[in-house]
Amino acid sequence: MTLPAQTFDARAAAAALAALRASAPLVHCLTNQVVSNFTANVLLAAGAAPAMVVAEEEAGEFAALASALLINVGTLERPQAAAMRAAIGAANLTGTPWVLDPVAVGALGWRTAFCRELLAFSPAVIRGNASEIIALAGGTGAGRGVDSTAQSDAALEAARALAREHGSLVLVTGATDYLVDAHAVRAIAGGTPRLQQVTGTGCALSALVAAACGCGAPRMDAVAAVSALMKLAGERAAPESRGSGSFAVALLDELGTLGGEDLAARWFA
Amino acid sequence: MTLPAQTFDARAAAAALAALRASAPLVHCLTNQVVSNFTANVLLAAGAAPAMVVAEEEAGEFAALASALLINVGTLERPQAAAMRAAIGAANLTGTPWVLDPVAVGALGWRTAFCRELLAFSPAVIRGNASEIIALAGGTGAGRGVDSTAQSDAALEAARALAREHGSLVLVTGATDYLVDAHAVRAIAGGTPRLQQVTGTGCALSALVAAACGCGAPRMDAVAAVSALMKLAGERAAPESRGSGSFAVALLDELGTLGGEDLAARWFA
């Protein structure tokens, strides 16, 4: 069974993107070492303020100050897991929303157990590809390394189960992104295959989702806005590009210039 | 009270930049994981040789071989702190100059205590934004994450106090950079707001400062030269850029092509 999806509200997303750029949320990133530089530059382009404070000694202190917290397990190691626990604990005490990016969950036992442990601490949003969302919900995601082998709509049931059990929004990304809560599914269609040819575009989107959670706009609208922003930036960057190198450069340029009105013009029917 | 500043000596800086490019100093970087790639590429563009030797087992051995050492606490962790202590100890035994970049000091207790501990080991140069320099000197810097909330001239008294107590040069960066020792303040004005939109431009400047300390030219002139180099490269890159992605690319290109004569032409009155 496929859950019925409706298109996201592009006008509300446009307003949320404006709110994000106006508020410049401070995003505490505990992310993987492959994408930390790109993630910081994506956040800056979108108008947020990135900060990677990684030690267990400081992670809780900083999460309490931040607008939002990102937890990405792509290159999880034991000291980072300890810092993540400290940061999430402090975030939940102070009401800082936090986002889980369960990279490659299901493919590897240790991180799978760790991500399931984290679910008990109520992430505001979970962002993953279909394989990851299915695996996180307890199914067999059958990913290959960090890539999904499933289409994003195959994960809608798993996403709704996670949303119901943990009170989280779930953003399943792919050719179409699906934003799922306990009651509804909203679809954001678009983008370009080029987004798969640059490492970390999904990880950076998760950081933007954290920024969305910290910007004060309604959460559903703000998360839809950053999903749409990444897709539209990719659509604009692709024809300007000769390959993955120039695409990554153009993507950052577009992320810095697109505004709410561009989202509305692209998706408002 | 604001300390009186005079413009830096652009002709002496031009000569120092030529010396830097001619000597290709080997810069041992113990820096944060977000900016390590960009820092290495900035050093290469400027004609220096970067090397990131990070383990406690090797950091002292390598610092003794290097032309200069960079200590940047942006993503400080306990093993890195141990490697930093080993590297600084070896650097001071062998006369290798070392540079302190106290990222986000004041905002977080652990790194603040660590940076103050390091001050006892006589950094050749301290490079930070106004909030960081004020906090390092014992004041309330009131930074927000890694960004300063103060103008660079607000930190001149703190910079001079650090310079007097520790025998260091202090480079306070902002819209105008101030290079402060116990006796004088020199101002390097210029640059572009684009430099704030790419992560790690300040961290990479600190690496260039280390290269400056290891190039054999008079220290004050060489540090002023790399401050001016980064500002002028930014000024040239900005009008060629559509956003932060293409700006970062153009910045590296400009850092690789600008010479001493360009600094002299830009600032010599």
Next chain:
Amino acid sequence: MTLPAQTFDARAAAAALAALRASAPLVHCLTNQVVSNFTANVLLAAGAAPAMVVAEEEAGEFAALASALLINVGTLERPQAAAMRAAIGAANLTGTPWVLDPVAVGALGWRTAFCRELLAFSPAVIRGNASEIIALAGGTGAGRGVDSTAQSDAALEAARALAREHGSLVLVTGATDYLVDAHAVRAIAGGTPRLQQVTGTGCALSALVAAACGCGAPRMDAVAAVSALMKLAGERAAPESRGSGSFAVALLDELGTLGGEDLAARWFA
């Protein structure tokens, strides 16, 4: 004495490159933190699938799933050394080929001992500059930081000794790359000095060598193919570039578009 070298077989390399792009090998990278992002993007551009699974808890599990494994000691730390031992052990049990990049071996005692320990575990390929290959074989490589001070042909005897003792292919890189086994030396000439001005091009080539080992084509041909691919991509990117920033972007673009026929046209006489 210089060993006689013959030119590599460009037609066989062309076929191997096509096989690599068709098979999309999953490359498990345990590499240094400076180059992890660039390495992942180079692998993606060449058609491979990168995955950096770094914890000791997961490295063996993932190496067993991967098409090939890369071990690069550029920023070796104790936990990474443990993960490397676990990954190599699992790779050898499951027949996953692994590649050793002995960054700066010879210059530093701890990594030198570690790399020599790893030689006992039969790397499929060893990729290094002349200083590193000489040092790994027990000679005095006299590198300076991460850069070689010797020409690549000075390391041919050392490369053959390593090949004979450990059953490995050895790729010595420089202005001419030499691919050495116990019986023959093949030369791949070309490239551009620009490749030295971007950090991590050698490290990323080692990752491509791992992809070559995991693509199913004859190993000698596939390794020659990725050496030639990097050189030709550099040759095409250099005239499009204004400096090291735009060169790195163009290099990724070229790596994504060059095919086997381009290698054949460039080197087939």
